[in-house]
Amino acid sequence: MPTDHPSLLSRLTRRGFVASLAAPVLIAGCRQNRPYDARRFTVPARSAVGLFAVSSYATDFADVIARGLSELGVNLAGRRVFLKPNMVEYERDTIINTHPSVVAGAAIACRRAGAAEVVVGEGPGHRRDIEYLLAATGLDDHLREERVRFVDLNHDDVRMTPLASSFTKQPALALPVELLKSDFVISMPKLKTHHWAGLTCSMKNLFGTVPGAVYGWPKNVLHLYGIPNSIVDLTATVRPQLAIVDAVTAMEGDGPIMGRPRALGFIAMGTDPVAVDATCARVIGLDPGRMEYLRQAARFLGNIDAGRIDQRGEPLSRYATRFEVVAALEYLRQQT
Amino acid sequence: MSTDPARLRSAIREALLESRNRDGTWPYVSGKQARLEPTCWALLALGRAGGRGPDLEVLERWQRRDHWLIDVDGAPPNQAFNGFAALTYLAHPDGRKQISLLAERIIATKAVRFPPSNLIRLDSSLQGWSWVDGTASWVEPTAWCLLFLKQYVKAGSVPAAAERISVGDRLLLDRACTDGGWNYGNSQVFGKDLWPYVPTTALALMAMQDRRSEPIVQRSLEQLQEDVASERSMSALALTIICSRVFGIPQVQVQRDLAALVERNQSRWSDNLLGLAMALYALEPGRGPDAFAL
Numbered sequence: 324m325p326t327d328h329p330s331l332l333s334r335l336t337r338r339g340f341v342a343s344l345a346a347p348v349l350i351a352g353c354r355q356n357r358p359y360d361a362r363r364f365t366v367p368a369r370s371a372v373g374l375f376a377v378s379s380y381a382t383d384f385a386d387v388i389a390r391g392l393s394e395l396g397v398n399l400a401g402r403r404v405f406l407k408p409n410m411v412e413y414e415r416d417t418i419i420n421t422h423p424s425v426v427a428g429a430a431i432a433c434r435r436a437g438a439a440e441v442v443v444g445e446g447p448g449h450r451r452d453i454e455y456l457l458a459a460t461g462l463d464d465h466l467r468e469e470r471v472r473f474v475d476l477n478h479d480d481v482r483m484t485p486l487a488s489s490f491t492k493q494p495a496l497a498l499p500v501e502l503l504k505s506d507f508v509i510s511m512p513k514l515k516t517h518h519w520a521g522l523t524c525s526m527k528n529l530f531g532t533v534p535g536a537v538y539g540w541p542k543n544v545l546h547l548y549g550i551p552n553s554i555v556d557l558t559a560t561v562r563p564q565l566a567i568v569d570a571v572t573a574m575e576g577d578g579p580i581m582g583r584p585r586a587l588g589f590i591a592m593g594t595d596p597v598a599v600d601a602t603c604a605r606v607i608g609l610d611p612g613r614m615e616y617l618r619q620a621a622r623f624l625g626n627i628d629a630g631r632i633d634q635r636g637e638p639l640s641r642y643a644t645r646f647e648v649v650a651a652l653e654y655l656r657q658q659t
Numbered sequence: 660m661s662t663d664p665a666r667l668r669s670a671i672r673e674a675l676l677e678s679r680n681r682d683g684t685w686p687y688v689s690g691k692q693a694r695l696e697p698t699c700w701a702l703l704a705l706g707r708a709g710g711r712g713p714d715l716e717v718l719e720r721w722q723r724r725d726h727w728l729i730d731v732d733g734a735p736p737n738q739a740f741n742g743f744a745a746l747t748y749l750a751h752p753d754g755r756k757q758i759s760l761l762a763e764r765i766i767a768t769k770a771v772r773f774p775p776s777n778l779i780r781l782d783s784s785l786q787g788w789s790w791v792d793g794t795a796s797w798v799e800p801t802a803w804c805l806l807f808l809k810q811y812v813k814a815g816s817v818p819a820a821a822e823r824i825s826v827g828d829r830l831l832l833d834r835a836c837t838d839g840g841w842n843y844g845n846s847q848v849f850g851k852d853l854w855p856y857v858p859t860t861a862l863a864l865m866a867m868q869d870r871r872s873e874p875i876v877q878r879s880l881e882q883l884q885e886d887v888a889s890e891r892s893m894s895a896l897a898l899t900i901i902c903s904r905v906f907g908i909p910q911v912q913v914q915r916d917l918a919a920l921v922e923r924n925q926s927r928w929s930d931n932l933l934g935l936a937m938a939l940y941a942l943e944p945g946r947g948p949d950a951f952a953l
Contacts, residue, residue: 475687504888539789581849
């Protein structure tokens with residue numbers, strides 16, 4: 324297996340070392356009220372986000388995602404890939420979770436692209452009972468068929484990990500070792516409105532990396548640190564290199580659990596998760612600039628300005644619509 | 660079920676002993692770090708199988724901070740699992756005298772009180788127990804700490820515990836779902852009823868077994884019997900059996916379902932030692948007192 328791709332664990336360790344050397348500068352940074360070290364992050368000059376048409380969940384997702392990897396120039400050769408779907412809860416006839424066909428398709432596409440290992444992992448924030456969720460959602464059958472290993476992030480070994488930014492003002496969080504060992508994290512959310520955060524997409528999806536067996540169900544510490552703060556710190560720390568969003572059927576209204584299904588018909592992909600979330604927000608009629616977590620992330624992690632996002636695949640206008648949101652979030656609407 | 664029940668239990672015991680770490684602890688997944696929750700379940704299950712109390716030496720060696728048992732180095736103490744560990748101590752005849760300081764911590768601990776909100780229906784004045792310090796009250800940690808305290812005071816009066824038990828009872832009554840059962844924290848968000856879960860309902864019912872005349876406890880018992888029919892996990896089925904046992908409700912079919920599920924999952928036992936230990940406790944007829952009964 325090639326060894327030139329540093330795992331998340333080694334990247335974080337190195338970051339920690341560099342950060343300790345830069346302590347005086349960090350203190351100066353804190354004085355300026357900046358909760359991140361600008362030298363450790365680079366916002367790309369431009370970010371590509373692809374919207375790929377998918378008519379139903381009967382589609383061959385491996386083909387769609389392989390096309391996306393190719394269009395985005397993603398190189399997975401020799402990588403230990405960690406797929407992080409969104410699997411929160413199961414209730415029959417609802418669309419709460421990333422569809423298992425999309426997860427299985429991503430695993431196949433990653434292998435075809437030369438990944439050395441593909442692991443799927445999730446730590447549901449609601450249902451503690453992963454055995455139930457895997458069976459009920461059908462993900463277990465898909466993963467068995469494709470011989471893909473699943474890791475329950477709620478109950479995995481953990482390591483206290485320094486946070487790469489300090490919006491939550493927390494120095495560290497326990498994170499799962501299986502996630503830290505990987506060297507290419509792919510966030511695979513279901514596109515949903517969220518009654519607290521506005522939107523749950525590739526960044527909010529990272530809440531599922533925080534272990535319930537340490538912090539509980541739900542992961543209430545993340546709420547108390549501030550949901551936008553937690554989203555940004557987790558994204559800065561986990562640094563997903565790719566987002567694959569299941570927007571074949573999305574959720575509107577009182578998401579992330581009690582909302583209604585809404586067919587959109589695409590898979591969104593991009594290497595800048597901030598840009599992917601911003602694009603998905605625009606599709607459903609929300610203004611990324613009004614979302615606290617995206618506004619903060621745009622300072623140092625990625626692009627939300629439409630002028631700096633290159634659209635691939637289908638044009639955004641093909642899918643642009645207006646999702647229902649809870650009344651308290653009406654202020655997030657794009658002005659037309 | 661194809662396997663003889665006694666043979667299945669024997670196979671589970673063997674699997675649990677084989678997956679034990681060298682220091683006598685258990686991880687969630689075979690070969691991984693020692694964790695408090697699966698260790699307590701395995702100790703209780705193997706103790707029940709052997710007709711004796713749990714082997715407390717393992718817990719006596721556990722890392723502690725301010726009398727809390729620490730599950731993960733550097734992480735905050737998990738109050739739910741400390742409540743459960745304290746209950747595990749009480750399953751041993753000599754356990755009570757070893758946990759007076761942990762009991763004091765549990766009695767003194769309160770979840771954060773938040774201002775009332777019109778978005779979430781709950782009595783915010785009630786401060787039960789949280790998962791980790793500085794967060795809200797949740798059903799599972801409150802149920803574990805409440806059940807422990809109710810057992811703890813049985814063997815001798817602890818005046819300071821009475822108020823906490825009263826708050827714990829009131830909190831669980833307040834947080835019950837409209838038709839019975841418990842979600843994780845509350846029963847309604849944004850005006851919508853939340854649905855109950857089998858594991859949380861079973862745990863909360865165990866903690867409320869001395870309040871069985873409460874209508875919501877009765878409704879929750881009915882809800883549990885209804886919901887368990889669609890359950891497919893070892894832990895949910897096991898908790899239902901353990902809960903029903905303390906209420907004196909036979910669960911022949913659920914026992915059969917659990918045994919069949921355990922057998923079907925045999926190739927993956929090492930991936931779910933928590934569920935396996937819970938299943939063993941549930942399937943063991945037991946010769947001594949039940950660790951979860953008041």
